[in-house]
Structure formats: structure tokens, C-alpha cells
Amino acid sequence: MDAFIAQYIDAYYLRIMIFIGINIIMALGLNLITGVTGQLSMGHAGFMSLGAYTAAIISLHYDAPFFLAILAGAAMAASFGFIIGIPTLRLDGDDLAMVTIGFAEIIRVFFLNFEPGGKAVGLSGIPQYTDFATVWLIVIVVIILNAKLLYSRVGRSLFAIRENEIAAQSCGINTTRMKILAFTVGSFLGGLGGGLYAHYMYYINPQDFGFMKSIEILNMVVLGGMGSIPGTVLGAVILTLAPEMLRIVAEYRLLFYGGMLVILMIFRPNGLLGDVRIYDLKKRWGKKR
């Protein structure tokens, strides 16, 4: 498949497209936690690294089929999401942000000292199973399932928690369970992206999954629009392309992100496509006809 695509698309763009796809998957996971459910998580790279290392180690040592390796990585991240979800539920806002930063940092330090993961040197020689077709097939499936979830009873209850937790409870929503669900599914997607990333890069090391990575993914959700699938996709596209297109952006990443967020907060506090939902677009379009 990719050989076919490669005839038409330059290898460089193919590479960027793959990164965009991986970022969309991870950002949609974080969108579920932060954008939809309103739980500020600043440690998404922690889940990404769990997925990346788990999948890579399984591929390297057990020669497992690719899909099993990345599923195992995603499942590992999801179990941690579930476990992290439980104590963090009593926290909100800044406290939760601090705990999630701490969690990701602990994971990073763990991998820095993790023998099977090559410690600070990292893992290399990971087979490059990830290709354009696989990534985008997964992207499409994730978007469809995500949309199904958001426009269902469960999805609406996640939005309700973001909007007003006490009112959500008064509607019979077990907010604790729903938050754990959001964390579990969101980290699953983080881990899935991590596994794909590892199998594209040949080489991973703990520094790939630091605080800046978490912020980068968070920025995609915030830029595009919290809770919006099209918004998150757009955010992932823009923020993957920007450093590639503009060298200056790559060099002054922090400045760029900071400045971008400030401008965004002033002009579009809800993100570029804040609260734009596929479903609403369909409905509006339908009504106009």
C-alpha cells in the first residue's frame, strides 16, 4: 500500500502525514479527558511512553504480530490511566494538572532506569511496522468510534461533567465512574499513538516523552477546540505542520506555543473550532437545505 502511495507522495510528506495521524490519535485521547470531560491532564506523554515502550519491547523480544504489540501498549497505558484515574478524581483544576505532570515525570524517570528499555540510551532497532495506511486506517476508526461515543448517552454524560458536576450527579450520572472511563479510554489512545510512534521511529528514548510532549498534545486540543473532534484534528494538523514548515517555530517552540495560546485566549477562547461538533454541522447543513 505504502509503496503505491509513495509513487505519488514525496517521502518527506508521507512522514509528516504519519506524524499527523499519530498526533490525531493521541490528541483525540486527551480531548476525551480534558476537552470533553473537563479534567485537565498535563501528562499525556506519560501514557504515550507506556504504549511506546510496551509495544516496542514486545516486538523486539517476543516477535509478536504488530497489531498485538500496539494493542498491548495501548492496554498498558489504559491500565495506568485507570489506576491514575482513581485518586485523581477527588482533585480538580490545578491539583489534577500537578498530579498528572508528576505522574508523567515518574514514568519518564522510571524508563530512564529501566534496564529492558535501555535506560537513558533508549531502545533501538524497533521494526518499522507503522506505515501510512495503518496509521490512517486507525485514525479513521478512532474518529468514527469517538464520534459514536460523544453522541451517545455516555458521551453526553462526559460533557455534562465538564459543564457542571453537581448538576450531572443530579441527573443520575455516576461522575466518578465516568471520569475513570474517560481517563482509561483517553490513555488507551495515548498508548496506541505511542506504540505507532515507536514502530515508526526505529528508536525511542525517555526524552521523547517529556513534559514538552505533553504540552504539545494539550495544545492541539486547546488550539482546535476543547471537546470538538474536528477541532482536535485541526489542532493536531496545525501543530504538527507548524514546526516543519517554519524553522523559526521549531527553534522557538516554547515562545511560539505560549504566544499562540495568548492570542487564542484573546480571540477564540474556546479554540478554533470550539464546540463545533460533527453532529451539529450535519444538522445545520440539513436544516439550511
Add this chain to the structure above:
Amino acid sequence: MIILEMDKISQEFGGLRALDNVSLKINEQEIFGIIGPNGAGKTTLFNIITGIYVPIEGDLLFKGQRINGTAPYDIARMGIARTFQNIRLFDKLSVLDNVRIGCHGVTHSGFWASVLGLPISRKEEVFILDRAEKLLQLIGLYEKRYEYANNLAYGEQRRLEIARALALEPSLVLLDEPGAGMNPQEKEELMKLIRQIRDDLHLTIVLVEHDMNLVMNICERIAVLNYGRKIADGTPAKVKNDPQVIQSYLGAGA
């Protein structure tokens, strides 16, 4: 038949006795009013009934079952719905979605059913949409179903909260100052609506209200709170003429 019984309920906030030995019995299908000056403990009483606070003393019985300590969402699922004095809508969601979320407690499809679009989920979605639309027609917000909840006028927001509460198919509805911020005409309609939902849906309604006209008009029985104590209860006529009530509450304004 008694639907809700409060037996010597007390609640404290850092030494402040917000409720002091309050006992009340609410009959099935009555419209019951709770009045009292600011800070009397009316909202606190609602928060206790709905499980937001666990009372430090006393028992709370709903249909004969003790419910203190039960989580708010479980209490909601048992059939106690409420509105909030300081409106708590899902602001950035549509009017329709607000009511659909209200159906949460009476539906069941979980994560997998939703994600995979299983028949149970699809069937429930039809039920939820139908129910929500009917309720919006009932409270007169059907035309605005695609608006964001926070774009509604104040009075409309209060009515939307009622619709959301009714979506739960409750047997008991607690309305915390449903008429606050409404003009006289809106209040008139609200009174009609409250009576109508009680009669048509066979609900029990407990409401907190400062508007004496509204309370005396639609409530069959009333309890008066003052500094966390119940100082009187009974029919509007009886309460209106109670010397202690006149002195501590009615005397001032009404």
C-alpha cells in the same frame, strides 16, 4: 402515603447550625412549600435530601427506605430530581442535550453499546430523543432546542432546569426558587406549569420560594424555617396566621 420523611435532621457548617432538628413529612402527590428568610437553611435541606451533604444527625426516609449517605446520583436514580437556586445548566450544550442528559438516570446503555452503536443504545437514543422533545414541548422550549442553554433568557433557563429534572421520571421533584428572576406573567405561567406537571405526571413537588403569592397560591402545605429550625408547618391559611411566623418572617416584608 408519605413519600419523604425527615426525622430530626441537623446539619452544621463549621459550627454554624444550618439545620437544627428538622422533622418533616411530605405526602405523595402534594405540592409542599418551604419558606423562610435568607440563610434559614432551605437550600441546605434540599442538598441533604439529594445527598450532596450527609446530615450529621437524623434520618432521611424516601418511600420508607433510609437514604442518608446515599450518593447523589443514586438518589437521583431512586426518583428524586431537583433544580438549583443558582441555575446549574450545562451551559455550552444545547437545550435538547440538557434534557437528554436528564434522561441518564432512566437509561442504561454503557460504553461498548454506545461506541459500537449496539441495538440497545440505538433504541434508547430514540426513546431519549422522544422523551426530551416531549418535555421541551411541555415547558415551551421546543423551538429553542438547538440553542446553547446559556443563550436562553433567565426565566427560560429556570424552566429548562425543570424539564431536565422531569426527564429523570422522578416521583419527587425539589424546586429551589423556581420563580426567582421571573416577571409576574412568567410566574403565573410557572404556577400553572407546576400544577400541571403534578396533576399529569402524578408527582410530588417540594418548592422553596420567596414569593408569598406564589407559595400561598399553589402549595397545599407549607413549612417555615428560621435559623435552621422549623417554626411552623401546615396549610397556607394556618401558617399565614401563625404569630411566630408573622413575627420572624412575614411581618417584615409581606
